[in-house]
Amino acid sequence: MSNFSKVILKKGKEESLLRFHPWVFSGAIDRIEGNVEEGDVVTVHTSDLRFLGIGHCGIGSIAVRIFSFQDINPDLNFWCSKFKAAYELRKRIGLISKKETNVFRLVHGEGDGMPGLIVDFYNGTAVLQAHTVGMWLIRNMLAEALQITLGDQLTAIYDKSSKTLPFKASIEPVYGYLLGGNSTREVMEDGNRFLVDWEEGQKTGFFVDQRENRKLLSQYAFGKDVLNMFCYTGGFSFSAMRGGANLVHSVDSSAKAIEMTKQNVELNFPGDPRHTAFAADAFDFMHDIKDKYDLIILDPPAFAKHKNALNQALQGYKKLNSRAFQQIRPGGVLFTFSCSQVVTKTNFREAVFSAAALSKRNVRILHQLSQPGDHPINIYHPEGEYLKGLVLYVE
Numbered sequence: 001m002s003n004f005s006k007v008i009l010k011k012g013k014e015e016s017l018l019r020f021h022p023w024v025f026s027g028a029i030d031r032i033e034g035n036v037e038e039g040d041v042v043t044v045h046t047s048d049l050r051f052l053g054i055g056h057c058g059i060g061s062i063a064v065r066i067f068s069f070q071d072i073n074p075d076l077n078f079w080c081s082k083f084k085a086a087y088e089l090r091k092r093i094g095l096i097s098k099k100e101t102n103v104f105r106l107v108h109g110e111g112d113g114m115p116g117l118i119v120d121f122y123n124g125t126a127v128l129q130a131h132t133v134g135m136w137l138i139r140n141m142l143a144e145a146l147q148i149t150l151g152d153q154l155t156a157i158y159d160k161s162s163k164t165l166p167f168k169a170s171i172e173p174v175y176g177y178l179l180g181g182n183s184t185r186e187v188m189e190d191g192n193r194f195l196v197d198w199e200e201g202q203k204t205g206f207f208v209d210q211r212e213n214r215k216l217l218s219q220y221a222f223g224k225d226v227l228n229m230f231c232y233t234g235g236f237s238f239s240a241m242r243g244g245a246n247l248v249h250s251v252d253s254s255a256k257a258i259e260m261t262k263q264n265v266e267l268n269f270p271g272d273p274r275h276t277a278f279a280a281d282a283f284d285f286m287h288d289i290k291d292k293y294d295l296i297i298l299d300p301p302a303f304a305k306h307k308n309a310l311n312q313a314l315q316g317y318k319k320l321n322s323r324a325f326q327q328i329r330p331g332g333v334l335f336t337f338s339c340s341q342v343v344t345k346t347n348f349r350e351a352v353f354s355a356a357a358l359s360k361r362n363v364r365i366l367h368q369l370s371q372p373g374d375h376p377i378n379i380y381h382p383e384g385e386y387l388k389g390l391v392l393y394v395e
């Protein structure tokens with residue numbers, strides 16, 4: 001048995017771990033044997049000292065995040081086997097060595113049995129984001145394991161953890177390269193080219209999770225007038241243009257995002273007059289769009305980051321969607337999303353349904369969308385299902 005500090009649970013509190021849920025809440029803990037600091041590796045045990053799992057210790061309400069239910073030694077070999085399993089899954093999905101797509105998520109936290117770790121792959125550069133101190137402390141070992149797993153497919157590793165680490169952690173992370181340096185920023189997704197700024201951009205630089213939904217959108221775009229609201233670097237806009245849209249308007253409140261959208265459009269469709277980008281607030285822009293658009297995409301940022309902001313977030317979704325329902329052209333199609341983890345599928349549906357009802361129009365669901373296979377949901381950790389989308393036909 002490995003020699004880490006032991007977290008002993010209260011009697012009967014082992015149920016969720018026996019069902020492979022990877023979180024141990026602080027209220028379930030009876031005592032800790034040994035001195036433990038945030039980020040340390042600990043083993044978790046039942047009240048009669050049976051081994052349950054091994055994981056990283058945190059200081060919030062999630063006291064331990066389990067990365068193995070077996071009594072392993074979390075050394076380089078162990079992390080290599082984790083990355084290898086993650087890589088094999090992406091291979092199985094058909095995302096590795098694809099000619100027209102060289103951007104994908106390699107590690108999706110709990111979905112890959114690595115709670116607290118995100119790794120996105122951008123045409124040779126892996127962008128690593130630690131959401132826990134435990135993962136951040138072992139970043140150099142993780143970088144080594146990544147190199148072993150990806151071999152010469154990997155040219156650089158960028159650590160972008162400083163904004164995602166817990167607020168109170170007493171460490172001072174800085175952004176920086178763990179391997180290589182500034183390399184090519186151009187990636188391709190389904191034949192569309194994007195410049196990705198992992199240093200300054202949002203998240204790891206790109207919203208990889210909308211890949212399949214962007215592809216679906218292109219099937220609805222032919223001959224249509226499209227509004228891509230919350231466009232960020234323009235993903236849905238190119239899908240629409242690729243699909244033969246008549247006109248595409250991209251809107252984002254960030255001037256920088258609009259600059260990047262314009263650059264990316266130029267890269268894919270130089271001089272194409274169908275596209276215009278606006279730096280504007282969504283609620284203002286949609287105040288009066290009349291019946292200008294046949295296809296509207298609403299992909300806002302997470303309106304609720306915490307449970308106590310849920311009600312306000314649902315009001316936000318309702319308001320936004322009702323503007324689209326009221327103004328979209330008859331026969332229009334609305335792609336509407338929520339990426340807030342605390343907003344459930346049911347919450348989101350209800351918000352969209354009440355928005356539809358306000359418009360008194362006949363609305364039907366064509367597709368119910370989620371995140372793609374490189375953002376897998378661990379079946380024992382349903383909290384991992386965060387991206388929800390509805391495609392609606394509005395008469």
Ligand code: SAH
Pocket residue numbers: 202206207210230231232233234235236251252253254257280281282283299300301
């Ligand atoms: N659809 C994008 C990702 C959207 S991320 C893609 O496929 O890549 C959410 C975006 O909403 C961010 O770019 C952010 O700048 C923008 N945003 C946030 N609040 C906004 C507001 N009130 N009005 C318009 N855009 C906003």
